[in-house]
Every structure is written in C-alpha cells, then in structure tokens.
Amino acid sequence: MFGALPSKLPQQIAFLLVPNFSMIAFTSAVEPLRLANRVSGRELYRWHLFSPDGQPVNASNGINLTPEGAVDQITNYQTVVLCSGIDGHLFDDKAVFAALRRSDRQGADIGALCTGSHILARANMLNGYRCTIHWENLASFSENFPEIETTSELFEIDRNRFTCSGGTAALDMMLNMISQQHGHELAAAVSEQFIHERIRDRHDHQRMALTARLGVRHPKLIQVIQLMEANLEEPLSRSQLADAAGLSSRQMERLFSKYLHRSPARYYVELRLNRARLLLLQTNMSVIDIALACGFVSASHFSKCYRDFFGKTPRRERATPSALRDAELLAMEGVIN
Numbered sequence: 001m002f003g004a005l006p007s008k009l010p011q012q013i014a015f016l017l018v019p020n021f022s023m024i025a026f027t028s029a030v031e032p033l034r035l036a037n038r039v040s041g042r043e044l045y046r047w048h049l050f051s052p053d054g055q056p057v058n059a060s061n062g063i064n065l066t067p068e069g070a071v072d073q074i075t076n077y078q079t080v081v082l083c084s085g086i087d088g089h090l091f092d093d094k095a096v097f098a099a100l101r102r103s104d105r106q107g108a109d110i111g112a113l114c115t116g117s118h119i120l121a122r123a124n125m126l127n128g129y130r131c132t133i134h135w136e137n138l139a140s141f142s143e144n145f146p147e148i149e150t151t152s153e154l155f156e157i158d159r160n161r162f163t164c165s166g167g168t169a170a171l172d173m174m175l176n177m178i179s180q181q182h183g184h185e186l187a188a189a190v191s192e193q194f195i196h197e198r199i200r201d202r203h204d205h206q207r208m209a210l211t212a213r214l215g216v217r218h219p220k221l222i223q224v225i226q227l228m229e230a231n232l233e234e235p236l237s238r239s240q241l242a243d244a245a246g247l248s249s250r251q252m253e254r255l256f257s258k259y260l261h262r263s264p265a266r267y268y269v270e271l272r273l274n275r276a277r278l279l280l281l282q283t284n285m286s287v288i289d290i291a292l293a294c295g296f297v298s299a300s301h302f303s304k305c306y307r308d309f310f311g312k313t314p315r316r317e318r319a320t321p322s323a324l325r326d327a328e329l330l331a332m333e334g335v336i337n
Contacts, residue, residue, distance in 0.1 A: 002109040002162040003180040006078050010037075010046040011181075014077040014103075016096070017051050017067065018119065022085035023059040025113040028170035029081060035190045036178050044182060050074055052093050060085040071099040079109045085166075088115025089140065089282050097123035104160075114166030121145045131163040132156040135206045139275060140282030143293075153202045165206045172200040214260070220245045221255045228268050232275050235268060235295040273309050276302065280314055287314050 013033070015026065033045040051057040054070030072095065074080060080103045084091065100123050104110055112120050117133040118141060120126050130149045133141050142150050155164040155173040164173045176199065179187035191199050210225055211217050223245045227236060236244075241264065242252045256264045276294040279285055285293070291302035306314050 001159055002079070002111065002157050003177045005181050010043040011079065012077045013045060013047040013079040013081060014074045015047055015049050015081050015083055016071060016074065016099075017049060017057045017059075017065060017083045018088070018091055018093075018096070018116075019057055020060045020086040020088075021057070021083040022114045022166055023061050023063060024168065025085070025164070025166045025170045026059070026083045028168050029083075029113060029164075029174050031194070032171060032174040032178060032190050035193050036182070036186060039189045039193065040182065040186055044178075048077075052096050071096050074099055074103055076106055077103060077108050080111070082110075082112040082116040082119055084112065084114055084116035084119055086115075089118040089137070089144070091119050092122065100125055107160075109160045109162065111162035111164070113164045113170050117141060117150075117163045118144070120161075120163070121148055126161065126163075129161040130156050130158040131161065132165050133163065134166040136278060137282060140279055143279065143283050143285060152206055154200055154204045154206055155202045157202070169200075169206070171196065172204070173202075175199045176201065216259045218255060218259060220247055220252075221259055224252060224255075224264065225267075228271055232272050233293055233295055235272070238264060269305060270309065272296070273306060276306065276314075277310065277317065280318055290314070 015030070017026065030047060033047055036044050049065065049067040050069055050071055050073065051067040052071050054067060054073075056064045056066045058064050080100065082100070096119070100110060100120070104125065110120065110125055114134050115137055117126065117131050118137070120131070121141070121144070126145070126148050130151060132151050132153045132155060135152060138150065138152060153165070154169045155176075156162065162173065164170050171194065175187045175191055175196075178190060179199070187199060207213070210222050214225070216222065224241050224247070227241055227244055238249050238252070242249045245252070247255070252264055256262060256267060260267055272294040276290050279290045279293060280287075287302070288299040291299050294302070296302035296305065303313050306312075306317070310317065312320070
C-alpha cells in the first residue's frame with residue numbers, strides 16, 4: 001500500500017514523464033524526497049527519471065529534462081509515479097500502458113500526478129479504485145470514465161494506487177507519505193523547509209473558496225453563485241435562484257451588477273460556457289451532447305453563445321492546436337498583447 005514503510009531503504013521511485021508534463025506537480029513530488037533525505041541525514045528515497053522512449057521530454061512550460069532511460073527499463077521499482085499535464089487525456093502509448101501493468105504485477109505502487117489519472121484509466125489501471133484529478137479535468141474525466149469512482153479530493157490513496165490533483169497538492173501527498181513512513185516530525189521539518197505553513201490532508205479543497213476566487217464576501221451573492229455552479233446541466237430560473245437565497249429578483253440583479261459588473265443571467269451563461277469548453281477540449285462528446293450537458297437547448301444556440309464569448313465556434317475550437325489555443329485565451333484575458 002502506498003505510504004507503508006518499505007521493506008528496504010532507500011525506497012526506489014520511478015518518475016515517468018510524458019510530454020507536456022506539469023513541472024510544478026513533478027517538482028512538488030520530488031523535492032520533499034530530497035529534503036527528507038537531507039533533514040534525516042539518511043538516504044530514505046532514491047528516484048530515477050524515465051520517458052516513454054528514453055529521449056528528452058518537454059514540460060508544459062517548455063523546460064526540457066533528460067531521463068535516465070525508456071519506459072521499458074522501469075522494472076522492480078517499489079513506486080512508479082506517472083507525471084502528466086496538458087493534453088494528458090490525449091496520450092495513447094501502448095508501450096507505456098504495458099510497462100505500467102508490468103510494474104503492477106511486480107508489486108509496485110502505481111500513481112499519477114495532475115492529468116495522469118486519464119492515462120492510468122486508459123491503461124485500465126484504475127478499475128475498482130477511487131481516484132482524483134485536477135478540478136479542471138473532473139467533468140471530462142467523469143464523462144470519459146463513468147465507471148471509475150472519481151472525487152474532488154486533493155489527493156487519493158486507495159491501496160496500491162495513488163492519484164493527485166496536481167500543482168502543489170503533490171507536495172502535500174508526499175509529505176503525508178513521509179509522515180506515515182518516517183514520522184510526523186520529519187514531515188513537519190520538511191514542510192517547514194518549504195515555508196509551507198501546514199500539511200494539507202486529502203480532504204482539503206482543490207479550489208480556492210469562492211470568496212477568495214471572486215474577491216467578494218457578500219454571503220447572499222456567494223450562495224447564488226454556489227447554486228449556479230451546482231446546476232449547470234439544468235439551469236435554475238432567476239426567480240428560483242433569488243428565492244433560494246432569500247432575495248428578490250431585483251436585489252439579486254443589483255448584487256451582481258455591483259460586485260461582478262454583469263447580470264446574473266450573463267454570469268450563469270459564462271459559467272456554462274466555460275464548463276462546455278472543458279468538455280469540448282477534453283472529451284470526444286458531440287457538440288450537441290456538450291450543449292445539453294451544459295444547459296443549452298440546441299446545438300445552434302450553444303454555438304452562437306460560444307462564438308460570441310470565445311470568438312470562435314465550438315468546432316473551430318476543437319480543431320485549434322493547444323499551444324495556439326492557450327495563447328489566444330491569454331490574449332483574451334489581457335495577459336499578453
């Protein structure tokens with residue numbers, strides 16, 4: 001089981017990096033191991049890097065890492081960590097799937113960071129296991145793999161499988177592992193080295209609270225937005241939203257105008273369109289199925305709303321290369337010119 005004390009030290013850990021892996025998730029998983037060795041004065045962990053073909057592999061930030069070998073060289077490791085990132089849902093490499101299943105037969109704990117859960121699922125490595133994935137991928141993962149129990153936890157450990165939502169959640173997952181294996185005192189000392197004020201457990205939220213995300217603290221407004229987020233497939237009417245929050249429709253309109261500078265109807269449509277975009281890019285669902293899943297009555301109405309908001313039709317969005325798509329979104333948000 002992941003987190004159990006290994007039979008011998010140092011614990012051998014293989015990191016399998018696939019193209020466009022998340023650098024922050026990878027380093028957040030590796031650095032606690034390095035510091036655990038340093039703080040304890042013992043080599044508790046030893047790690048090795050692999051890529052599908054043994055060639056250098058680019059992270060999503062463009063930094064290139066040179067591995068020690070190819071995936072077929074991962075043999076007899078106690079732990080195998082699959083590191084993925086952008087477009088992990090598109091990764092399809094039979095050699096990687098075979099190597100993961102071989103490590104499983106050899107008794108390794110198998111896990112994934114960020115979007116790596118998509119890859120484990122495609123390799124049939126999550127059947128009968130509970131898992132998590134980055135919040136941005138939760139909806140699409142559930143659509144692609146409805147038979148797999150998926151949660152929104154920070155990380156999940158289910159027997160010899162472990163999955164992590166990505167980002168700095170990998171740091172907390174590894175700190176929990178260190179605590180279980182070598183004691184809380186060592187884990188706390190490692191956490192303090194990172195100026196990480198507390199070790200989060202798996203039940204901590206992936207996303208910031210709405211008040212922090214929006215910069216708004218009005219409880220009635222937050223209540224309405226929570227209702228919107230919970231009812232994207234079958235949108236609630238304006239009166240239903242207002243009644244549930246104990247507001248009149250006019251009071252609700254004024255709150256949205258004052259704090260969010262848009263109408264409740266517009267805000268609700270934007271929430272549904274952003275969910276639709278994730279499904280469009282991360283699943284093979286048809287445009288009409290995505291439209292219905294996000295509360296639009298027809299594909300034509302959905303396409304018009306989508307084009308008005310994102311500047312392109314859903315079909316063109318799906319055909320746009322991911323690198324260009326990300327640059328366009330940054331430009332829309334005013335991050336770059």
